[in-house]
Every structure is written in structure tokens, then in C-alpha cells.
Amino acid sequence: MSPNDTIVTTGFRDDAAKLAALRRTKLIATGALCLCVAVFATAKIYQPVYPWLGFVAAFAEAATIGGLADWYAVVALFKRPLGLPIPHTAIIPANQNRIADNLGRFIEVNFLAPGPVREKLNEVDFASLVADWLSNPQRAEALSRFVARLVPQTLAAIDRSGLRNFVAERMVAELDKVRVAPLAAEFLSAFTEDRRHQKLFDQFTRIIGRFLSDEEALATMREKIRKELPSLFNLFRADAYLLKKIVASSASLLEEVRNDPDHPMRHEFDRFVHNFIDDLRTSKAYARRAEAMKRDFLARPELKALAGDVWESLRNLIEQDAAAPDSKIRAHLAGMFVEVGRNLASDKAIRADMNQGFVVALSSFVESQKSGVSGFIAEQVKRWDLGQLTRLMEMNIGRDLQYIRFNGMLIGGMAGLALYVGELLLLAN
Template identity: 35%
Template sequence: MRMVATGLLVAMAAVYVVSRQYVGLHPAVGYVMSFAEAAMVGALADWFAVTALFRRPLGLPIPHTAIIPTNKDRIADTMAGFLRTNFLTPQVVARRMGGMNLARAAGDFLADPNRRGTVGVRAGVAELFAEVLESLDPERLGEQVRAGLKSQADRLQISPLIGQVLQATIADRKHLSLIDATVRWAGLTLEANEPLVRAMIHERANALLRWTGLDERLANSVLDGLYRLLAEMLVDPDHPVRAKVEEGLQKLAHDLVHDEAMRTKVEGIKHEILNSPAVGAWWQGVWERLRRNLIATARNPDGALSGQLGGALAELGEALRKDPRLQTQINRFARRSAVGIANRYGNNLVRLVSETVKRWDAVTITDRVEGAVGRDLQFIRINGTIVGGLVGLAIHAADLALS
């Protein structure tokens, strides 16, 4: 477009030179020459105006030129103030979001993600999400996520929580299946390690028992007794050992909730686990697998939305589409959240805009603003050429009429 505008100026100059040679040949040539002459003036004037916005024309130190680079700091503050006043005030955000049904839009997308008009948006958001995950340092990001989870876990008192869960489990008699499973596990473990138990009994028996062979009978008696005990515990719900186990579980649940020493001990174990290097390494591996799965999901959203996950999201979308009360609650929450963000972080956002523009050098801000306006700048020059020529025609016609 710059070449077109410049070419039009050169063409007007050529027309002027040629028409000037034949001005007396015909009255119409005077109109052509006047049009070309005025068009050159208009083209040069608008070229100067456009150029003066971004740089000094021909490099000459003409006052009030290179306006944008010279005043970039003031422009940055003005842009920031404009954003803060017109976009990031709580009143503007609330009024704008008051007419938006975000819940219904989310429901439409979740219920039919391949609907026309949403495919491009979904692909763009997914690609952006994948690129953000790939660009961030995985170790540093994983460490930050782990630090955030660890901070939340540090503030959470897990001892009362475990105790309350255990109390509820005992009250609902759901602990009985756990005791049965433990008894079965003990029986299988004893069976798998029977040679080891026999060897321990033989080693601890005295020489007389080994000489008479009573150590083998002793081992058989011990193992038979253990097997019988486990079998009786499994078939008899009122077995005394089971009662002792249940009593111990009830006491443990009570101590986890009410005993300060127990709570302190559990919290100490929790802190040791959270600060363990092994847990940190484990979490880093979990986070890396999660990050790669998220990237793969973002790269292939159609595959991610198939199966049970896709069905669950579709059901959620239908609920959002058909339940006005749910829409009202979600929209109210979104509106309050947006207003809170604008009120709390609005100044930080506009300060970010202002400081970013101020850090740009003159060449950067010139290229970016000129590139953003783009072709329209050259249309100003083209329009100036045409309008100037038309004004020249009008002046020439008026001059002939008056003479």
C-alpha cells in the first residue's frame, strides 16, 4: 500500500509535467493539469502528516514531528488511564457482565463442542494452553505447584479429619470388611512365610527339644494355633480378638480428634512426609506425567472429549443449558469474581500496560503502532491525493467562471 500511494504521487507528477506542455492545446488540458497539481500538493501534505506521526520527515528536525516516539511515556499513561476508567472499573465490568449468560454459553460448548462457531475457538484456546505448558519450566512449575499444595496441607489439621472419618466408618459398620480383609491378608502372609516361621522356632528351641524332635511338633502347634485363631476371627463376628481390635480402632479415632499428644504426633508425621525428598521426587514425576497428559489432551481435544470424560462434560453442559437457577448462580458468581478482580487488580493491570509501553524504545513503539494501523495510513495518502485533485478541479473551474 505504501508503494501504491507513492506510485500515485509519481503518476500525478508525470501527468502534471505532460499536461503543462500541452496546456494550450485544449481547455480540458487545463483541468487535467490543475487536478494533477492539486493532487501532488494533497499527496505530499498527507505524506508529511502520516510520516510526522512516527518519525521526522526526511530526517529533518522539524518541530512537532515524530509525535508518537517523542510522547510515548505520555501515551502510555493515557492508554493506562483510558483502560482503567472505561474498562476496568467495577461498575463497567458489572454492567457488561450483567447482560452475559456465561453459564449458558459454557453449557452450549460442553454439550456440543463441535458446534459451528466453537471449533475454532476451542482449537485456539487448546493450542494456547498447550504452548503455555510447553514454554514454562517444568521443574520450576512443578516445584511451585508442590509448594502451593504443601502450604495448603500445612494449614490443614489432618488428625481430626482422619479421626472423624474413622468414627463415621465405625458408626456405619464399614470397618468390619476392613478387619475381614486384614485377617485374610494375615492368613495368606502366614501361609506364604510358613518356612520362615518354622525356622525361627527351630532356632529358638533348646538342644533337648531339637534332639527329641519336639521342636517340629512345637512349630506345628504354633502354626495350627495361629491358623485356627485367624479362622475363628473370620467366621465369628463376636470373637474377643475382633472386639479388642474394634476397641482399639474406637480409641484411635477418639484420640485423633481429642488427644493433643496424638494430634501433635500425627502432624509431625505429616510434616516429615511433606518435607521428604522422596515425596518431592515422586511428586515431580507425577506432575511431569500430568503436564504431558494435559499437553496431549490440548493437542487432541476430540480424543479427550470422547469416552466417559466426554459424556460427563456433555451431561454437565445439558444441565447448564436447561437449568435457569443454576445459570443464575454461576453467572452471579462469575460476575462477582470479575468485579472483584477488576477492583483488586485493575490498577496492577493498567500499570503493566503503562510500564510495558514505557520500556519500548522509539523504533519498537513506532513499528508496532504503525503495523497495527496498517493499510489505513496509506489510504490517508491516497485519499489526500484524490481529494486534493478534486479541490484543484473545483478551484480551476471557479477561476474560469470568475474570469
């Protein structure tokens, strides 16, 4: 048996129990009324023989009248007593539409008002419920599988919607707003803090040193010197001498610079770098050149093609991993969900903010939909079959209404007895 079948069966059992209880109460009330009639008749018959039965007769007579009056009142709520077309009877069926509208407005005003809704929502710790749910590894794993199944559809929807091109265009537009020269100046300023740019200078000197020790480079330099010298000097191989002196002097200078952190060449390099940074910050010419280079770079088709290739590669990687049995995406998602749940459970401030957000969102939703809810309730009540409406209300409140008949008989009997005693006292005087 499905859960829905169980609920329906339980509902039928509850309705049957309510109907049985209503019938029993009706039967007892009717029996009590008949008993009052019988007692009244018997007391009246034997009253001449036993005068004290006048008290009994007075009680029974008034109880009968009270019981009949209350029986009429109870029956008139749901149907016409004895089927007679008496005005202002069958009150509930005759006023079905008005009852439906009033019920809808009553629920809207009293149950869906902002104050009661917020008060009730504040009683619920939504954040703790979310934290408990996410902290369960099995639930987190199931949620990660659900999210992973949505990945291909999400990526395909991004492609179809043009969102990828829109994002790319917005990124290019935002990059175009960035002033390159001041940004480069700030970057270089950060790089030159604590003279870190001197490491670049050291690397440069090493590159020059390796160049001077390269045989092919030296041969090229020697050939260049030979062409520049007069022929007479070449007879004495002056080119080799000059090259040797140049290489030796350069190597000595580079070694001296590398070993001396306070060398004048280093200070000259410092001035060059700082002047260049200042020019980047203030020079309009540098700014124009930087902006032109930036626009040329952003307009190149290779950049768009590269962005497309990166997106396709990323998409394929994500889809393949999401579909794999040992998906790293699912594993990371599951771990992230569990971690989020645990952090949420331990952070009261975040839970309070989250609960407040739930209250605001849900109360706003209820406020925007409460008119529709009241209208829906009213329409449903109006569509109910009159017989179904009567049975439903009688089944749920009819048993309590039957006790009015008991009370009517009791109160009526006591009133009749009091009047009878008053009559005897007046006649005795």
C-alpha cells in the first residue's frame, strides 16, 4: 500500500468514526427528548393522585419545550426541519457563497496577516534544518549527484541563450574601461618595493655574461670589429686584441656590479625604473600608447578564438568529469556541502542572519499571495456540493451541537420548575 493510499484509508476511518459518534449523540438526544415527553405525560396522569408529581410534570414539560426548540435550531443550521419551507432555515446551504467569502477573508485577515506570519516563522530554525540536512554525508552525496546531473543541461542552456557571448562582451567592455598605464605603474611600484627589481638586473647581467662567453657571439663581434678597423690594423690582428679587451673589461664590470649591491650602475637602474614608473603615471603620451596597445590586443580575432577554445575545453572537461563514476566534481561538491552544513551549525551569527532572511522572504511571499489564497479557499468552498458541505460541517461540529439539545432540555426543565414553584407560591398567597 502506498503512502497516499494509507492517508486516504486513514481519512475514511476518521470520517466513519465521526459519523458514528454523531449518530450516537443524536440518538441519545432524541431518546432524552422522548423520555421527557413520556415523563410529562405520566406525571400529568398521576398528578391528581400524587400532587408532588406536579413538580416533575413542570420540569418535564419545560424540558420538552427546550429540547424541541434547540432541536429546531440545530436542524435549521443544516436543513429544513421536517422538510418544511420555513423561512431562515437551512442557513448554511442557503448562504454558501457568503460563508465562502467570509471564510476566505477571515483566513486572510487573521491567519495570513504579516504579524502572525512573521511570529510563526520566527519560531522555526530554518538554518539548523538546513545545517542538519547538509551535514549528513549521504544527503550531501545525493545533492551533489543531482547538481552534477544538471551540469550538461546548464552548459547547453548557457550556449543556447547567448549568455557566453554576453559575458565575454561584458568582460571586454569592462577591460576596455581599465586604464592600463596607471595600473602598470602600480604593479611596477609594488614590484620595486625593497629593490626587488635588482634581481631582474642581476639576471640581465648574467645573460650578458653568458653572451660574452658564447663562441659564436664572439666570432660575430670579431668580424664586426675587423670590418670597422683600417686594413693596417688587421695585419697585426688588432681585432682579436680589441675583442679580448672588450670582453675582459665587460666581464670585470659585470662581476663588479653583481658583487656590489651599492654599485653606481644599480643606482642608475633604480633611477631609470622610477622615472619610467612616474612617466606611466603622468605622461599622456604613455597613456595613449598603452590604450592603443590595449585596444589592439582586445580587438584581435585570436583573443576571441582563444576564449572560445578555453570555454569548449572547460565545458568538455566538466561534462566528462560529471559523468564519470569517480567524478571529482561530485566528490568536491559533497565535501563542500558537508563542510557548509557543519560551519553553519557552529556559527550562530550566520544562522541568525539566515533565519532572518528566510523570515523576510517567506513573509513577503505570503503577503503577496494571501489574497490569492483567500480567493482560492472561497472558490473551493463555493464549488462544494451542498450536500457535501452540509455533511462535512455537520460531521465535524454536529456532535457538539447536539449537546445544545441536552443543555436546552436541562435549562428549560429548571426554568419550568422555577416557574411552577413561583406559581404555587403566588397562589398560596
